[in-house]
Amino acid sequence: MSQLQNPRKWRYTWETLSHLSTLKLFLFNPDVKPATQCRTLKIDLRFEESLLLVTWEEIQDEGFVGNSLKVPIPKVLIQVDSPRDFKATEDHIEVKLVLVLPVDHPLVANFNSVLNLSDEDSAEVSDSFQPLSIDSDIKHLLSGNEVDFYCKNCSYKLTKTPLRSFVEMPSFDWREVADNWFGTCCCSFGGISEKLVKKYANSYSSVKGISLYDATCVVVSKDDISGYVFPDSLERNEKYDQESGLASEECMAQSGIDPQNNRSEGLCCGTDERDITANGDDEPSCIPPVSILDDEVNGRHGIPHASLCTSLSGLDLSENVVNEDGSSANDHSHCCMEKTSFIRSLEDCMEKTSSENQELTNNFKLPRDQRSVLNGSLGNGFMVRTSNLSKNVEWIEFPCSQCSHIVGAYPSLHYGHAPLDGSVRFFKCYISSNLPAGGVGDVFRKHSLERMFANQLIESANEEISFRTVVRDLKTNSPMLQIVLLNTNAWCCSGYCLETGGAAGPISKTNLQAVVKVLFSDGSNTTEAQSKMLEEWVTKKQAHEVYMLAHQIKELSESLRSAEGRIPFSCSFMPGLTLSSLER
The missing domain is CATH 2.60.40.790 (Immunoglobulin-like)
Structure with a gap:
């Protein structure tokens, strides 16, 4: 021919x-x-x-x-x-x-079992018909005693010691679900929502020996990673904490509260807005649901609770407030409670020392790596949604220490290049759980x-x-x-x-x-x-x-x-x- x-x-x-x-x-x-x-x-x-x-x-x-x-x-x-x-x-x-x-x-999907294929051929055919599944991944990861992760490109071992504990990563919309269920106002169920916030932050935090996972990545603590020295940006991170709104006066300004005259603007959280007059200024009848995110998400500034509680101590919240129509503020009902009840709840919030309120207060003293995820997931770095974008968070590609092939990524502040939450996301398509990579024993061979x-x-x-x-x-x-x-x-x-x-x-x-x-x-x-x-x-x-x-x-x-x-x-x-x- x-x-x-x-x-x-x-x-x-x-x-x-x-x-x-x-x-x-x-x-x-x-x-x-x-x-x-x-x-x-x-x-x-x-x-x-x-x-x-x-x-x-x-x-x-x-x-x-x-x-x-x-x-x-x-x-x-x-x-x-x-x-x-x-x-x-x-x-x-x-x-x-x-x-x-x-x-x-379904009969065609199981057809290979009738043909009595070899284990390797059977796995190849099965992989082409089986979709990627988180449940399948975690089932295989937990089936053995311990797991090491390797670079799929050069088989270099990425982990110092084998990992034994794997926990599914919380949903990226967890905060929205909690707020919709319990409410975000300062009264009633708001405390329950904030308790869930703290539990979420604790479960999401980086812990040596424990890995989180989702559909595209495995989140491993930087202390479990071998052969890589992370930059030390502690001083820069502390600087970021101060500049991101944790100082009370700056947060008060972001919240619409003037620290000079204790004036608050636009903080009503209810649909029934009622204006009152105090010391000649217009004051809302309640404070809004408060965001604890310590950076900007989609260009919106978060309002830390700690700063808000600090600013509330300077507000004149007299019960004998008269509206322009001559009626008392007590005659109007707040969206969730009456004015007097609201003022009393604010005083109790600042003065009570019960264990329950103490636990709630601890939410505002979380470590920096946990505070970074209080208002939502940072994402997995593989495909970031608009809701996870932040002007203060930069994603850094993480290379293999031996072959320099990219195996994952981690979030970092603009001021430094250390992992913001103390962990690295290994992308499943670039790692293997066993050697040889892509073999029958590799959990991520299908990825x-x-x-x-x-x-x-x-x-x-x-x-x-x-x-x-x-x-x-x-x-x-x-x-x-x-x-x-x-x-x-x-x-x-x-x-x-x-x-x-x-x-x-x-x-x-x-x-x-x-x-x-x-x-x-x-x-x-x-x-x-x-x-x-x-x-x-x-x-x-x-x-x-x-x-x-x-x-x-x-x-x-x-x-x-x-x-x-x-x-x-x-x-x-x-x-x-x-x-x-x-x-x-």
């Missing part, structure tokens, strides 16, 4: 959609136009060899020349007596086969950057009710990837066709892999005009926005570009966007 007809240049892609009993095959070669060059096209299924034989005749100078391709068939249930539907188009050959059952049917991103993308799209997403650089805020979800339940596999001449060799095995079909655009090298158009598209289409580190975005872009070649150009071309896929 000539170089033009070399079968290695022919590529195949099998594709099917969930709940559909049709398996589609694309065969294409960039140097061949099947519609004009492939005559008398024939398809022959050879089930005993697990392959499909495609033959045709091509006109050349010496006359008609026969050509044939061998395409491995994935492990699916095909109807033997069903008709073969095939055609030759301008840039590819398309074949359609009828399946007995859809590929995601890849593609699969983790695709699952997070689907989860975010379901929550935001949007199939349009923009991935921004976590540090620069620049839009780097534009993604539109097309189908989240597709299955495909791709490769190169087999030789038909020479000695017959073993047929390579192929398995269908769950994928997400997407349209994407790489915005890393866009012009200013293109970036402006993208920003307008985000606003107009109300696209969901997520933030990732530059290293992960670059790797994802390469994966998306690599997957472009799995489908012929005529089936993937769309103006402005490119059809691709990600493993799910």
Whole structure:
């Protein structure tokens, strides 16, 4: 055969959609136009060899020349007596086969057990059908006595000593749930909510020997990490505490309280707003639910409780306050309690020394690493949501000490580069729990950057009710990837066709892999005009926005570009966007 007809240049892609009993095959070669060059096209299924034989005749100078391709068939249930539907188009050959059952049917998922596969083959097939699951991860992690983590790139041991305790990371919206359930006012159930706040902070704090985990990462204390010296930024962190609003006068100013004349503005927490007059100034009837976050989230300043309690001691809260209409303040009911009850509760809050109030007060004396998460999770660093963004928190990529390959990240203050909460997030796609990496004993063998991103993308799209997403650089805020979800339940596999001449060799095995079909655009090298158009598209289409580190975005872009070649150009071309896929 000539170089033009070399079968290695022919590529195949099998594709099917969930709940559909049709398996589609694309065969294409960039140097061949099947519609004009492939005559008398024939398809022959050879089930005993697990392959499909495609033959045709091509006109050349010496006359008609026969050509044939061998395409491995994935492990699916095909109807033997069903008709073969095939055609030759301008840039590819398309074949359609009828399946007995859809590929995601439970009977098909367990089909490999009937074939009596080896442990390695069985694990490979099972991994392609099983979705990523937190429950499965923790089940395997806790099944043994202890676990070490290794760099998946060079097998370097990342942990000093084996870890035995694993706890699921609290939900990122835990504070909102607590506030909705118990309320955020200073009365009644507000105390219960704050007790939960403290318990959350304690459970989230970094402890040597205990690891947190979620769908994408394992959070390990810096004291458990081997071969890495973290910068010491204690003085800078203390400076940050003073500058982030912990000083009473600054916090009073942020809260609308003037420390000079003890005047408070706009602090009503109820829907029934009633103005009163005290010392000639307008005062609200209550204080608002107070935020304890010691940094800015989405540009909103937190109001520390400690500062607020300090400022309350200077307020003139006389019970004999008369409104402009001549009525007493006691005649008006507060949204949760009457004025006198509110004033009394404030005095009790500052004077009581009971154990219950003492426990509540301790919330405001938490260590810095715990205070940083009081108003919500810092996130896992893999895909940060808008609700987790903070102007005062910077994410630092964490490299392997031996090969310098990125294995995770950790949050840090702008003033220093020490972990803000004393821990590092190891991304599951870059670590292994056993050696060899990717072996049967590795809990994270199924985790890849593609699969983790695709699952997070689907989860975010379901929550935001949007199939349009923009991935921004976590540090620069620049839009780097534009993604539109097309189908989240597709299955495909791709490769190169087999030789038909020479000695017959073993047929390579192929398995269908769950994928997400997407349209994407790489915005890393866009012009200013293109970036402006993208920003307008985000606003107009109300696209969901997520933030990732530059290293992960670059790797994802390469994966998306690599997957472009799995489908012929005529089936993937769309103006402005490119059809691709990600493993799910």
